[in-house]
Amino acid sequence: MTDNDDVSFGAVLDGTLMERMGIIVDSVTAERAEGTMPVAGNTQPYGLLHGGASAVLAETLGSFAAMAHAAPGGVAVGIELSISHHRSAREGIVRGVALPLHRGRTIATYEIVITDESGRSVATARLTCSIRQPAAT
Numbered sequence: 001m002t003d004n005d006d007v008s009f010g011a012v013l014d015g016t017l018m019e020r021m022g023i024i025v026d027s028v029t030a031e032r033a034e035g036t037m038p039v040a041g042n043t044q045p046y047g048l049l050h051g052g053a054s055a056v057l058a059e060t061l062g063s064f065a066a067m068a069h070a071a072p073g074g075v076a077v078g079i080e081l082s083i084s085h086h087r088s089a090r091e092g093i094v095r096g097v098a099l100p101l102h103r104g105r106t107i108a109t110y111e112i113v114i115t116d117e118s119g120r121s122v123a124t125a126r127l128t129c130s131i132r133q134p135a136a137t
Contacts, residue, residue, distance in 0.1 A: 017056060018056075018060055021037055021041070021042055021053060021056060021057075022037055022038045022041060022042070023035055023036070023037045023056070023057060023060055024036050024037075025060070025061070025064060028064045028065060028067075028068050029065070029068050030065060030066075030068040030069035030071075030100070030103060031065075031099070031100060032065065032097065032098065032099055033061040033062070033064045033065040033068075033096075033097070033098040033110075034061070034095065034096065034097050034098075035057065035060065035061050035095070035096055036093045036094065036095050036096070037053065037056075037057045037093060037094055037096070038092075038093050039089050039090065039091055039092055039093065039094060040091070043090075047090055048088040048089065048090060049088060049089040049090070049094065049122065051083070051085050051123070054083060054085065054094070054114050054122065054123040054125070055081060055083050055125065057094065057096045057112075057114060058081065058083055058096060058098075058112040058114060058123070058125035058127060059078055059081050059125075059127055060096075061096045061097070061098040061110075061112050062078070062081075062098045062110035062112050062125070062127030062129065063076055063077075063078055063127065063129060064098075065098045065100065065108075065110050066078075066108040066110065066127075066129035066131065069100070069103050069108050069131065070108070070131045070132070070133070073133065073134045074131055074132060074133045074134070075131075075132045076108060076129040076130070076131055076132075077129060077130050077132070078127055078128070078129050079128055079129060079130045080126075080127070080128040081125060081126070081127050081128075082125065082126050083123055083124070083125035083126075084123060084124050084125075085122070085123045086121045086122060086123060086124065087116070087120055087121065087122055088122075089116045089122050092116065092117040093117060094114050094115065094116055094117075094122055095114070095115050095117075096112050096113065096114045096115075097112065097113050097115075098110045098111070098112040098127075099111055099112075099113075101126070104131070105131065106130065106131050106132075107128060107129070107130060107131060108128070108129045108131055109126065109127065109128045109129075110126070110127050110129075111124065111125070111126055112124070112125040112126070112127060
């Protein structure tokens with residue numbers, strides 16, 4: 001697999017938190033992952049997008065990009081996530097885009113920007129993943 005190959009995770013998403021939250025991953029490569037999530041169903045008691053929901057979208061997209069970087073056969077697991085919330089969202093969908101800050105042999109770090117339907121920044125996150133390769137046989 002190269003950095004430009006699109007990664008498909010198919011049925012592994014059934015029954016996951018992603019499915020429950022309505023996250024749709026549009027495209028994934030080691031250089032960019034994009035996806036959306038509805039605000040409806042992912043709000044806190046005031047009717048605003050829950051900050052934890054934004055964090056789930058960010059970690060999902062960053063992890064998918066890191067998995068594409070780790071391929072073939074490698075595994076990426078999140079080890080640190082930080083997120084800053086800039087503005088609230090009350091309706092529609094939010095879109096996340098993950099771009100690499102560092103792609104090494106054992107660590108990959110991605111910046112994920114989440115925007116509303118008007119393109120305004122809702123949150124910015126940084127995810128670091130540990131990259132593990134299969135044991136040599």
